[in-house]
Amino acid sequence: MTQYVDFKTRGENILDLVLSNSHIVSNVRPSLPFADHTSISFSLGIPSPPPREFIPSRLYHLADWNSINYHISSHDWTLALSFLDVDNAFSYFTEVVNSLLDAFVPKSTPSPFSHYPRHLKIFYGKSKRATSIARNSVLALTLTKRFERALRAHQVKIESRIVNTRLKACKSAPPGIIDVDDTQLLSCRDKASAFSKYFASVSTSPLQSPLPSHSPPLNTPLFDLPFISISQILIAISSLAPKCNLSPDSLPNKFYSKCKFSVVSPLSIIFNKTLLTNSIPDIWKIAIVKPIPKTSSNSINSFRPISLTCSVTKIFEKILISEINGYLNGNNLLDPNQSGFRTKCTVVHYGSLSPRNLYTINGIPLSSSPFIKDLGIIMNTSLKFTDHISRMVSKARAKIKSCSNVSSLLTPTCTIALLPLSSDHFSNMVLLFGLPTP
Structure with missing residues (x-):
């Protein structure tokens, strides 16, 4: 550490210290030389952080869905996709649709006050509109003064909050992500690289050996899905949540919900090509991995990955799952005790954290059973324990x-x-x- 104050600050003594282990301190000088205790001013040669890159997003709530549906419906998808393979057919579909979305869906624009409170945004918008109409009008000058006054009050509030935060002990974790080697990562690129390496190290390697073959009974028909109908696609799209989710092909669930009757024709061609050729588009295998914190810690070990795949894969998967479940249940190929990964079934796991307890009545142990049966119990979340007590009291009084x-x-x-x-x-x-x- 180097001491940069080499002049007297109070009488004949140096009471103030400016210490640094790097050459970032410069221009150290007294600011009030005639005061009883000389104050110090200095400069820090710390480069400012790079500006955050603005990425415009589509404002789907302002989209012209009528024009988008009209152009998709009027396109000859049969002629365009008939002679293409599955990968090129879906690429053509996404290119056409994304071009329509770029044309009929407005995008967000950067605003200098986008990170400010709502009342400041309103003042800023009103003053800009009034100034654009008449710069020197009374309304424009009044709104500009109100905005500047509100902006100064907000800045004072932020400065006071920062000072109070610095004076208090830090109770939260420091910003950034702590890597497995205790390195603190601050930049987005370093965080993404660290998450990629960590998730790859803890993930299961793909299965290399072939799956064991299992032949169904001779009297059971083989599973076959030769064709996906338009009604199946419409039912699957209707079950999607209409949200603006991230997707590798930039086509969210909301697009399919708003345009399900116009996109059903190209999706039918692509899905049936997939069944015919036993292949899927390459982009369906790509996912946007989003780290989700499991706890409040910022250690990289406390995050779990969430894969965001294309919305069209969810539509295709819903159709396949419905057909496979219908085949398995219709031919009674599932064991009655099989409850995992089945609809309306729950699996209870007993382990070291949730052991199987032994219950007794009047000292007599109850016999345990390895099976859990559905007793038809109806759960009502609105039922209060006071209602249960009142029923018990009424029943006891009737007995007495x-x-x-x-x-x-x-x-x-x-x-x-x-x-x-x-x-x-x-x-x-x-x-x-x-x-x-x-």
Whole structure:
């Protein structure tokens, strides 16, 4: 470390220190030489961070869907895709559709106040519109002054927040990502490279050996899907969530939801080409990997990858899953105890973290069973425990009333004893008849 203050700051002493281990400090000089305690000013030669690259995004809520549907429907897809293979056919489809989206979907533009609060954006927009109409008008000058006043107040608020944050102890994790070798990564390129290496190191290698062959019974027909109909495609598109998700082909779910009747023709050609040639487009194998934090830690080990594939693959997969499930269930090829990866079925795993407990009633152990059966229990999230207690109290009062009615019919030499049997959650009552009166 180097001390850069070489002049006296109070009397004959040097009370102020400017220490640095690199040559980034320059122009160290006293700012008020005649004060009792001389203040210091200096410059830091730290390069400013590179400006954040602005990537325009499509504003799908402002899209002209009528024009997009008209151009897609009027295109001769049969002639355009008939002589192309699957990969080139889907590439042609995405190029045509993306060109239409670029023409009829507006894109976001960079704004100098895009990261400011909403009220500042409104003031800025009003002042810009008024200035463009009449620069020296009373309205334009008034709105400009209101915007400048609000901007200064916001800057003062931000500065005060930064100062208060610096004075307090840091409770959150530092910015950036900590690599496996405890290196702190700050740039986006370094983070992406580190995530790529880490996810590749923990992922399972692809299966190289062929899958074991399994022949169904002789009386079971073979699975065959020779053709995908238009109705199947429409049903699969209707089940998609209409959201603007990321996709390698830049075609989100919302596009297919808004244009399902116009895109069903090219999708039918592409899907049936896939079945006929036993191949899929190369872009269907590409995914945008998004790291999702599992905890609040910024260690790279605490992230899990989420793969965002093309939306059209979800449509194709929904059709295949529906057909395969229908074949398996229709021919009873699944074991009755098979619950994993089946609709409306739940699997309970017992392990070291969730062991199988042994339950007893009055000291008598209950026999365990390796099977879990559906007892038809209906779960109601709106049911409160107070309702459950009220039902128990009402039932207990009815039991006691019936016991009182029975006791009135017994001989005077007999009485009724209600003995509570303790358990973890409830108190069971046993009715004993014929006990002699003490």
